[in-house]
Structure formats: structure tokens, C-alpha cells
Amino acid sequence: MNEHRILVIGGGPAGMETAYQLKNLGLNPVIIERSDKLGGNLSRWDRLFPTSEPAEALLEKLMEQTKDIEKKLNAKITSIEKENNIFHLKLSNGINYKADAIVLCTGFDLFKAEKKQEYGYGIYNNVITNAELEKYFKTHNDERINEPKRIGFVHCVGSRDVKVNNTYCSKVCCATALKQACEIKEEFPEADVYCFYMDLRMFGKGYEDIYLKAQKDFDIKCVRGRVCEVSENIEGKLVIKAEDTLLGTPMKMTLDLLVLMCGMEKSKSSNEIQKMLNISNNEDGFIETRDLFSGLNLTKEKGVFVAGACTSPKTLPETLAEARSAAMEVFNYLGFQDVRN
Amino acid sequence: MIDFGFCISKSSHIMMDDIDLKYFNKLETLNPDIKTCMSCGLCTATCTAGNFTDMSFRKIILMLQRGKDKEAVRLVKKCMMCGKCMMLCSRGINTRNILLSITRIYNE
Ligand code: SF4
Numbered sequence A: 001m002n003e004h005r006i007l008v009i010g011g012g013p014a015g016m017e018t019a020y021q022l023k024n025l026g027l028n029p030v031i032i033e034r035s036d037k038l039g040g041n042l043s044r045w046d047r048l049f050p051t052s053e054p055a056e057a058l059l060e061k062l063m064e065q066t067k068d069i070e071k072k073l074n075a076k077i078t079s080i081e082k083e084n085n086i087f088h089l090k091l092s093n094g095i096n097y098k099a100d101a102i103v104l105c106t107g108f109d110l111f112k113a114e115k116k117q118e119y120g121y122g123i124y125n126n127v128i129t130n131a132e133l134e135k136y137f138k139t140h141n142d143e144r145i146n147e148p149k150r151i152g153f154v155h156c157v158g159s160r161d162v163k164v165n166n167t168y169c170s171k172v173c174c175a176t177a178l179k180q181a182c183e184i185k186e187e188f189p190e191a192d193v194y195c196f197y198m199d200l201r202m203f204g205k206g207y208e209d210i211y212l213k214a215q216k217d218f219d220i221k222c223v224r225g226r227v228c229e230v231s232e233n234i235e236g237k238l239v240i241k242a243e244d245t246l247l248g249t250p251m252k253m254t255l256d257l258l259v260l261m262c263g264m265e266k267s268k269s270s271n272e273i274q275k276m277l278n279i280s281n282n283e284d285g286f287i288e289t290r291d292l293f294s295g296l297n298l299t300k301e302k303g304v305f306v307a308g309a310c311t312s313p314k315t316l317p318e319t320l321a322e323a324r325s326a327a328m329e330v331f332n333y334l335g336f337q338d339v340r341n
Numbered sequence B: 001m002i003d004f005g006f007c008i009s010k011s012s013h014i015m016m017d018d019i020d021l022k023y024f025n026k027l028e029t030l031n032p033d034i035k036t037c038m039s040c041g042l043c044t045a046t047c048t049a050g051n052f053t054d055m056s057f058r059k060i061i062l063m064l065q066r067g068k069d070k071e072a073v074r075l076v077k078k079c080m081m082c083g084k085c086m087m088l089c090s091r092g093i094n095t096r097n098i099l100l101s102i103t104r105i106y107n108e
């Protein structure tokens, strides 16, 4: 092993895969994670689209790959300074690191559903989020989910919506919605399950198959139209309004459970780190990459690389692929094969 | 009573709770392929009758799902059973058979 030390900031799938590949390339990565465990948002999920593979299986694989890699958990970065292309990073517990490169893998936060007040999250008991439904699938412990007879899913919550300043598509929530719709139907076969979508963006390998399976085998009813408001009736049931835009008629229905498909926003925790490194955001509020083609792992700052959902919403396979390419970019940057920097 | 010219307008909303889907469920049991319609509109674009009338297979399905049975049956009457829609449907739905089933079930 050579002396080149690389700091990978963020211990989710992107950070774990980047560190693993850096190590394979003979470099010396350290994962800096602010929470007390690795895994990021992946550790909150129960099953993954398109195959409903357990999230746990992927997480275990990533854990296994990173078991010999140095990590700092509960790490709070207090400063990063750059001098002669060397980064000096300080943690709040007094530990300092000197590094040749930094890879930002700070990931995403889910959109805060309460910001879309008209959907009543935090006001009405039976409005839950996609993350909470995953948690229920893991634990089967949520008193709000009690033999629901009619369930609705709202797509694009916090995405494609100028009213919350997020005009981009979060990419993963269409597939997640239909996956979750099938899973909840499996649990409550008597329930009617509706998905309210604007477009079904089922672009990846196996996603369109989820759509067909949802219709054919699970009887999921897809309604094209965005839910405009949610209220509660006297019995405590939810009443939603939407337009069936394919028929051109407004409709209302009562539901026992409403699941909001919260989209992705860049993780808030990356803001401070970006400030220290002088890295700006793009128009969607994610980290700006050098360009949108061959420089997706590069930033404007020499020696600072990026991978995963901190630069735009991404699926897991995309995130992992980006992590591998980030490792390669770092390798090239360090002079093993100097091409782009 | 003096007529002031006011009246109560009926809500234009479809109230899904009040819809009886008994017939539609029967139709769906007989023709489970109906569930896979993705509203692409191929059937309607190619429809011989749709060239001259408001016939639309896609809309018929939606209308039945939303309880607009009368309107749907009115449209079905315009079909000439040529089967062009069936030849094109991207989901392989047996549209012609469904149209026949609708005639049978909803005329009961
Ligand atoms: S993936 Fe689907 S639900 Fe998510 S933002 Fe895009 S269109 Fe909306």
C-alpha cells in the first residue's frame, strides 16, 4: 500500500463502495461518517426495487467489503483547509487527517413531508411517508396501519413542484411507489390500492415490469393526476381530491391510509462541508459537478471528488456505479495516470 | 315562492365512495387483461368508429372504473367490432372481447 490517503466523507452506499474500490486500487481510504453507523438511507429501507431484494443483503455486502477499511463514526468535521494540494481535516474530537484527495458522498435527505401542508402530514394520523412504510415493513409496528381497506399513494411529493422550489424529478419514487403498493397489497389483499401519478417514470431495468406486475397481479389502480388536498372526515378517515386527467373529471375518495412518496433533496449535512471546500450547489440545490457528461465525479475544486445522490437523485445501481468511477478518477488524479486534472 | 334565479349546482366531482363497481368487477373477472391498460390511446387513435364519433375504448374503460356506466355503454354502441384496436393494443388486451362482454354485462 502506498501513502496516498483519501478521505471519503459519508458512509452510505456511495461512500462505502468508493472506499472499497479505492482500497482495491491500492490507495488508503478513510470513511468519515457523522452518524454512529454506516449504511446511510439504505439502512432505513426494507426491500429494494425492482426485485424486492432485501436491503439488508446489499448492506451486508457493503459492510463486508469495508470491514478492513479505517472509519471514523460520530465524526464532526470542524474544518478543512487546503495547502499545496494537501487537505487538512480536523474533527471535533481533536483527530486530524492529512489527505491527497476528498470524495464527497454525503447523499440525500428525504423531502420533509410537512412542508406540503395540503397533504396533512403531521396533522392527520393516517398520512405517512414512504420511509415510514419501509419501517413498517421491517418492524410491523405502526398503529396507524391497521387493516386499511383503501390505500392511496401520492407520487412526486416534494419533486416536480415549484411551490417547494424543487422542479426536478427524484427518479426513484415511481418505482418505489409501485413496489410498496404491491407489498402492502400482499399484506392486505382485500384492500383497494390507488397510485396517483403525473407520469410513471419506470426507466430502469425491470421497472416497467413492476408496473405490469402491479396492474396484473396486484390489481393496483393507477390514476393519472396529482392529489390537490387531503382532509379528514368526522370518522377520522382521509378524504382526498384529485383530477382523473385521463378522463378530465375531478374526483374525491375516502382512504384509510395515504402514503406520501417524498422525493430527494441533497443532505443538509453537506452544506457546511461544501462551505469549507468552496463547493457550490447547482440549480436543484445538489452539489455542482464539473459538467454533466464526463466530469460527473469532479467538482470545480481540484482534488475534491463526488459520488452518489449528493449531486442529483439517483438509484442505487447508479450510485454504486458512480462510486466506482469516482475511485478511478481519484486514482488518475494522483498521477497514476494523469488525464483530466 | 319567488324565483331569485339561484340554484344549487350539483358537484362535478366523482365521489368514488358512492360508486357501485359490481358490474365492472364482473367484467374484470371475465377479462383480467383489462387491468393492464396503460392509457396509451393506441386503440382510440386507430379506431374506425373513433374517426367519426367520440368512440374511445380507452375512455370506456376509465368511465366504467369511475362509475360512468351510462356514458360508457352509449359509446360502446358506436363500435363496429372491426377489431383494429385489438391488433394494435400495446398490452395485448383482447379489446374486442371486452367490448362484447360490456354489451352483455351492462345490458343485463
Ligand atoms: S420518479 Fe416519479 S414520483 Fe418520483 S419525482 Fe419522478 S415522476 Fe415523481
Ligand code: SF4
Residues within 6 Å of the ligand: B043, B046, B047, B048, B049, B050, B055, B057, B078, B079, B080, B081, B082, B083, B084, B085, B086, B095, B096
Ligand atoms: S373494434 Fe370497435 S373500438 Fe375497436 S377499432 Fe373497431 S370500431 Fe374501434
Ligand code: SF4
Residues within 6 Å of the ligand: B036, B037, B038, B039, B040, B041, B042, B043, B044, B057, B058, B088, B089, B090, B091, B092, B093, B095
Ligand atoms: S391500446 Fe391497449 S393499453 Fe393502450 S389504451 Fe388501448 S386498451 Fe389501453
